[in-house]
Amino acid sequence: MRSPRAFFRPLAVGAPVPNVDIPFKPSRMIHFFDPSNEKMAAKVPDIAKKVDILLGNLEDAVKTDKKEAARQGLVDIAKANDFGDTQLWTRVNSLDSPWVLDDLITLVSEIGDKLDVIMVPKVEGPQDIHYVDRLLAQLEARAGLERQILVHAILETAEGVANVEEIAAASPRMQGISLGPADLAASRRMKTARVGGGHPGYLVRQDPTGDDLTEGRAIYQQDLWHYTIARMVDACAMNGILPFYGPFGDIKDVVACEDQFRNAFLLGCVGAWSLHPVQIDIAKKVFSPSPEDVAHAKRVVEAMGDGSGAVMIDGKMEDDASCKQNIVMLDLAKALAERDPELAAAYDL
Numbered sequence: 163m164r165s166p167r168a169f170f171r172p173l174a175v176g177a178p179v180p181n182v183d184i185p186f187k188p189s190r191m192i193h194f195f196d197p198s199n200e201k202m203a204a205k206v207p208d209i210a211k212k213v214d215i216l217l218g219n220l221e222d223a224v225k226t227d228k229k230e231a232a233r234q235g236l237v238d239i240a241k242a243n244d245f246g247d248t249q250l251w252t253r254v255n256s257l258d259s260p261w262v263l264d265d266l267i268t269l270v271s272e273i274g275d276k277l278d279v280i281m282v283p284k285v286e287g288p289q290d291i292h293y294v295d296r297l298l299a300q301l302e303a304r305a306g307l308e309r310q311i312l313v314h315a316i317l318e319t320a321e322g323v324a325n326v327e328e329i330a331a332a333s334p335r336m337q338g339i340s341l342g343p344a345d346l347a348a349s350r351r352m353k354t355a356r357v358g359g360g361h362p363g364y365l366v367r368q369d370p371t372g373d374d375l376t377e378g379r380a381i382y383q384q385d386l387w388h389y390t391i392a393r394m395v396d397a398c399a400m401n402g403i404l405p406f407y408g409p410f411g412d413i414k415d416v417v418a419c420e421d422q423f424r425n426a427f428l429l430g431c432v433g434a435w436s437l438h439p440v441q442i443d444i445a446k447k448v449f450s451p452s453p454e455d456v457a458h459a460k461r462v463v464e465a466m467g468d469g470s471g472a473v474m475i476d477g478k479m480e481d482d483a484s485c486k487q488n489i490v491m492l493d494l495a496k497a498l499a500e501r502d503p504e505l506a507a508a509y510d511l
């Protein structure tokens with residue numbers, strides 16, 4: 163653990179000074195694409211206009227013999243395009259893989275000025291963040307970058323979950339954390355083979371009303387990911403960084419995807435991953451507050467004046483604490499309205 167005095171000092175001579183606060187830009191969806199897949203890559207310039215974050219994926223879902231093509235593809239795409247306000251991220255290969263060192267060296271040297279965030283998979287503890295932190299500082303200094311590239315960790319091992327608070331606090335470079343439900347399920351020996359989402363076997367059953375144990379008992383499916391997401395949200399919030407739900411692998415089930423994303427939104431996540439174009443609009447809908455919630459938030463904040471005391475609005479008590487809840491909603495709406503003219507009109511902001 164570095165001394166508090168040294169925490170915000172660059173880790174290499176000439177590297178950019180770390181930010182004290184993580185900028186909160188609209189981050190409703192992290193759209194994954196494989197830069198070695200020509201069909202997908204061709205769609206990127208158009209998709210970039212619709213998403214908050216575009217992520218060139220180099221890790222899982224990219225075939226072993228395509229790792230180098232994916233890395234080079236991302237370099238070419240970043241050099242050939244200006245994505246404007248849309249953030250450009252990458253997910254590099256895991257730290258124990260034969261590709262990650264070249265991923266980091268190539269990407270920072272070639273397109274470091276265009277990359278906002280590097281996502282690091284299978285982070286197990288603060289030591290993984292420290293390794294990447296120092297290496298990035300050296301590469302940033304060598305590339306003459308003026309702005310620090312941030313780091314995002316994926317929570318996808320039991321050890322990572324056990325250390326999530328230390329991971330979130332490991333460096334001022336930490337931007338956020340995503341849930342990685344597939345690797346995490348394998349690491350924990352959970353018995354779901356799905357990529358995120360619920361499972362029909364994970365349920366609570368209503369008590370029997372008579373002797374018949376089988377008939378007339380409602381079942382309520384439970385959320386397998388509730389504990390992990392809630393713990394990740396707390397770890398992120400206490401360190402001023404941003405939590406994200408990860409992937410939802412059942413691309414066809416757009417209804418359950420929306421439900422899972424909404425659970426994460428309500429618990430405090432700022433966005434989720436979109437693996438397929440069909441999931442972009444789902445994330446946009448879910449992670450943008452409804453115009454009704456924004457209108458209500460405005461009424462409460464206005465009625466509360468300096469934010470103290472208690473008032474009645476539509477039969478409900480509002481006070482200092484509920485005013486803060488509504489400010490959270492309103493601040494998000496304002497940030498999204500700046501990016502999205504349709505939302506600005508819907509929110510009347």
Ligand SMILES: CC(C)(COP(=O)(O)OP(=O)(O)OC[C@H]1O[C@@H](n2cnc3c(N)ncnc32)[C@H](O)[C@@H]1OP(=O)(O)O)[C@@H](O)C(=O)NCCC(=O)NCCSC(=O)C[C@](C)(O)C(=O)O
Pocket residue numbers: 193194195196201202203205206209219222223316318341342343344345346357408409413436437438439
């Ligand atoms: C699911 C797949 C195979 C279905 O791909 P498809 O081609 O079968 O689907 P489609 O419906 O036929 O596609 C329609 C069109 O959209 C294109 N397309 C399709 N997807 C995209 C995309 N993302 N971005 C841009 N374009 C896309 C596709 O190329 C096609 O173009 P066409 O009309 O010209 O033929 C495909 O969508 C895909 O490969 N998506 C990305 C998968 C990915 O990145 N997985 C890794 C993240 S999840 C993960 O790693 C787990 C985690 C966190 O680590 C852990 O829990 O442990």
Ligand SMILES: [Mg+2]
Pocket residue numbers: 222283318342344345
């Ligand atoms: Mg994974």
